[in-house]
Amino acid sequence: MVSIGKLARTLLLLAFCMGLATPPLVRAQDESSHIGGMTGRASVGKELFKRYCFGCHNLSGDGNGMEAQWIDPKPRDFTAAVFKCRSTPTGTLPTDDDLFNAITRGFDTTFMPQWRSLPPQQRADLVAYIKTFSPRWKTEKPGTPITIPPETPITTDSILRGRQLFQKMECWKCHGPEGHGDGPSASTLTDNKDRPIRPYDFSTGTRFKCGATNRDLYQIFMTGLDGTPMPSFGDQLKPEEAWDLVHFLRTLQVSLKTPELAMFRQWESAHAGQLKPIGPDQGTGGGGK
Numbered sequence: 001m002v003s004i005g006k007l008a009r010t011l012l013l014l015a016f017c018m019g020l021a022t023p024p025l026v027r028a029q030d031e032s033s034h035i036g037g038m039t040g041r042a043s044v045g046k047e048l049f050k051r052y053c054f055g056c057h058n059l060s061g062d063g064n065g066m067e068a069q070w071i072d073p074k075p076r077d078f079t080a081a082v083f084k085c086r087s088t089p090t091g092t093l094p095t096d097d098d099l100f101n102a103i104t105r106g107f108d109t110t111f112m113p114q115w116r117s118l119p120p121q122q123r124a125d126l127v128a129y130i131k132t133f134s135p136r137w138k139t140e141k142p143g144t145p146i147t148i149p150p151e152t153p154i155t156t157d158s159i160l161r162g163r164q165l166f167q168k169m170e171c172w173k174c175h176g177p178e179g180h181g182d183g184p185s186a187s188t189l190t191d192n193k194d195r196p197i198r199p200y201d202f203s204t205g206t207r208f209k210c211g212a213t214n215r216d217l218y219q220i221f222m223t224g225l226d227g228t229p230m231p232s233f234g235d236q237l238k239p240e241e242a243w244d245l246v247h248f249l250r251t252l253q254v255s256l257k258t259p260e261l262a263m264f265r266q267w268e269s270a271h272a273g274q275l276k277p278i279g280p281d282q283g284t285g286g287g288g289k
């Protein structure tokens with residue numbers, strides 16, 4: 001005869017096991033992403049991931065896929081949930097849109113392809129699945145995207161103020177006085193996995209990893225590239241200063257012949273020798289005008 005006590009214990013045990021067993025099952029189905037009007041499903045994303053992404057990012061999402069050994073920079077480790085391209089402040093999780101855009105856009109100058117060939121719904125499913133690799137997505141919410149006010153007019157004054165900020169914020173220490181990625185600190189930099197990493201070389205004119213527009217550029221240095229030495233300047237720059245800096249950075253993209261560069265060259269030819277070169281000799285006092 002089964003005693004009441006034993007029955008109760010058995011039932012309890014059963015309930016306990018079900019309790020343990022149920023959450024992952026439920027979670028696997030519920031994990032979703034929201035991009036525009038689309039809802040991405042992790043269960044669908046998983047199959048796509050196994051088809052297109054695991055060779056680099058690995059089935060476990062840790063970035064050590066078969067191809068990873070040949071690749072520099074290395075594929076992202078999704079178990080850490082640290083992402084470069086975010087609309088959200090440094091240290092916070094990106095939004096679903098941020099991940100969606102990164103997948104769509106791909107990372108120029110790296111092996112991360114663009115995935116425009118996949119229908120948007122599939123990219124949304126992949127976003128949902130990527131968020132299953134780290135427990136951070138269960139305990140934290142994505143950061144609140146930074147506000148980007150309308151762009152200020154592109155003027156010589158704005159460019160010159162931006163040049164002063166490039167000096168004062170010491171961007172040149174990594175990116176070099178001319179933006180060639182060859183500043184005094186450049187050769188010493190490592191990422192969050194202790195791997196050597198180079199600052200961006202503006203003169204090549206290659207697209208930024210996190211976008212191509214002036215708004216993207218604004219967002220890049222106001223949120224930082226987490227996991228790399230590229231810091232966030234969101235706490236140090238006012239919005240109008242950030243736009244000045246954007247305008248100056250465009251003059252460093254010498255192979256693109258940007259309107260900012262044309263404007264700056266014209267000013268320089270009329271004011272020959274008036275600008276002190278950017279670099280250590282100037283201190284952090286100002287860009288010299």
Ligand code: HEC
Nearest residue numbers: 052053056073074075076083084085102107110111112126
């Ligand atoms: C050929 C290798 C390769 C394949 C295939 C690949 N990736 Fe990547 N991926 C990379 C590399 C390399 C990086 C890191 C680039 C960097 O840090 O500059 C990356 C970065 C990322 C990031 C990080 C974005 C950020 O802001 O930090 C996401 C998300 C991503 N990949 C998603 C995917 C998805 C989804 C797929 C499949 C549809 C995929 N990748 C396929 C190589 C690959």
Ligand code: HEC
Nearest residue numbers: 169170171174198199200208209210220221225228229230
């Ligand atoms: C401590 C070194 C360091 C300093 C200081 C620094 N950067 Fe960077 N920056 C980097 C590194 C390293 C990268 C490349 C990151 C990568 O490729 O993942 C980078 C990348 C960038 C990029 C390209 C981002 C992309 O999406 O590809 C821009 C734009 C940029 N930095 C602007 C600036 C500006 C503006 C300043 C000063 C306000 C600045 N950086 C200061 C190290 C630095």
